[in-house]
Amino acid sequence: MPLSNEEYYRIQKLPPYVFAVVNEMKAKLRAGQQDVIDFGMGNPDGATPRPIVNKMIEAARDKRNHRYSMSRGLPNLRLEVTKRYKRNYGVEIDPETECIATIGAKDALAHLLFAVIGPGDAVASPNPTYPIHQYGVIMAEGHACMLPMNDPATFLQALHDLYKRKPPKMVLISFPHNPTTCTVDLDFMKEIVRLAHQHGTMVVHDFAYADICFDGYQAPSILQVEGAKEVAVEIFSMSKSYNMAGWRMGFCLGNPKMIKALARIKSYLDYGIFQPLQIAGIIALRECEEETHKIRDVYLKRRNVLVEGLNRAGWPVEAPKGSMFLWAPIPERFREMGCLEFSKRLLSDALVAVSPGIGFGPMGEGHVRFAFIENEHRTRQAVRCIKQFLKA
Numbered sequence: 001m002p003l004s005n006e007e008y009y010r011i012q013k014l015p016p017y018v019f020a021v022v023n024e025m026k027a028k029l030r031a032g033q034q035d036v037i038d039f040g041m042g043n044p045d046g047a048t049p050r051p052i053v054n055k056m057i058e059a060a061r062d063k064r065n066h067r068y069s070m071s072r073g074l075p076n077l078r079l080e081v082t083k084r085y086k087r088n089y090g091v092e093i094d095p096e097t098e099c100i101a102t103i104g105a106k107d108a109l110a111h112l113l114f115a116v117i118g119p120g121d122a123v124a125s126p127n128p129t130y131p132i133h134q135y136g137v138i139m140a141e142g143h144a145c146m147l148p149m150n151d152p153a154t155f156l157q158a159l160h161d162l163y164k165r166k167p168p169k170m171v172l173i174s175f176p177h178n179p180t181t182c183t184v185d186l187d188f189m190k191e192i193v194r195l196a197h198q199h200g201t202m203v204v205h206d207f208a209y210a211d212i213c214f215d216g217y218q219a220p221s222i223l224q225v226e227g228a229k230e231v232a233v234e235i236f237s238m239s240k241s242y243n244m245a246g247w248r249m250g251f252c253l254g255n256p257k258m259i260k261a262l263a264r265i266k267s268y269l270d271y272g273i274f275q276p277l278q279i280a281g282i283i284a285l286r287e288c289e290e291e292t293h294k295i296r297d298v299y300l301k302r303r304n305v306l307v308e309g310l311n312r313a314g315w316p317v318e319a320p321k322g323s324m325f326l327w328a329p330i331p332e333r334f335r336e337m338g339c340l341e342f343s344k345r346l347l348s349d350a351l352v353a354v355s356p357g358i359g360f361g362p363m364g365e366g367h368v369r370f371a372f373i374e375n376e377h378r379t380r381q382a383v384r385c386i387k388q389f390l391k392a
């Protein structure tokens with residue numbers, strides 16, 4: 001007789017998604033023909049740039065591309081991403097030993113943790129955060145140490161304190177940060193790398209929002225820090241930069257020992273990304289840098305509409321410098337009800353869907369997250385609905 005979810009050894013450590021509550025309500029409203037304006041999930045709504053799609057179609061017509069591909073990624077795909085690192089960050093990466101293609105950043109994160117973290121190993125990461133940063137650790141039977149991510153300085157202070165008590169085996173960070181939108185400078189990365197060298201810690205930097213930066217801000221790659229490759233890997237994703245979320249394409253770059261461990265695990269688990277997608281990925285990285293700027297500018301315009309609109313509507317929020325999100329403190333009047341109840345109210349009364357902060361961890365209480373996935377027109381419409389709601 002099969003066990004239930006409460007009994008399966010690993011599954012019992014994974015609570016049901018908090019977002020499911022809001023998603024269910026959203027589905028019911030939509031089934032009743034209500035027009036919900038949905039800022040819930042960080043799922044890019046834009047099209048993948050044409051040259052990438054065209055290359056994929058051409059490659060898919062060739063039967064040689066229908067076979068199992070290489071789990072580590074085609075050599076030319078790995079070469080192109082390392083060239084991009086050279087162009088954008090001035091960093092030299094060996095495509096053979098310091099780079100592996102992954103089935104999105106999620107694959108890289110989950111399987112890297114599985115490869116290098118064992119029972120009880122402590123992994124420090126910010127909280128709130130993108131859920132896999134903590135649940136990937138739990139699935140690998142490690143110990144997730146959650147450090148408060150109010151701002152980078154608070155996080156760094158908490159990390160210093162943790163190092164004094166008991167150095168973690170790994171530090172897992174991600175900037176521009178989802179959901180708090182916090183951004184850091186190269187000095188922050190230098191300090192993370194310095195501490196890791198001093199204590200023999202591994203560092204993972206999830207760089208999913210590498211290219212979604214605004215107002216002249218440029219997010220640093222951790223690999224720009226001298227000596228970073230001795231302790232750190234960075235995970236780069238095609239999902240946001242190139243509107244390729246459904247394609248499942250990412251990379252893990254940096255420390256050769258960690259890359260080798262990830263490659264070993266993946267050689268057992270998958271046969272790599274469908275080859276036509278990898279071939280199209282080569283074109284993306286080689287020819288579509290301009291497109292990443294256009295994609296960023298779409299988010300920028302939406303950010304401006306939302307931030308200015310909410311402030312005018314009497315909901316004070318600050319414009320983020322990076323990521324595709326707004327991390328908004330719940331307006332004073334509603335704070336007591338908590339973010340889950342507030343999100344439900346916003347949905348039922350204003351027909352606007354957001355993610356409750358608590359879905360990103362206990363320290364996310366008090367906030368909701370808007371993803372910039374509705375166009376400017378609909379974002380304006382949402383602001384009007386929120387204004388009415390706040391006035392009522």
Ligand SMILES: Cc1ncc(COP(=O)(O)O)c(C=O)c1O
Nearest residue numbers: 042104105106130178208237239
């Ligand atoms: C911080 C962060 N990392 C990784 C991902 C997932 O990236 P991918 O689509 O490459 O798996 C997301 C997606 O929202 C994210 O916010």
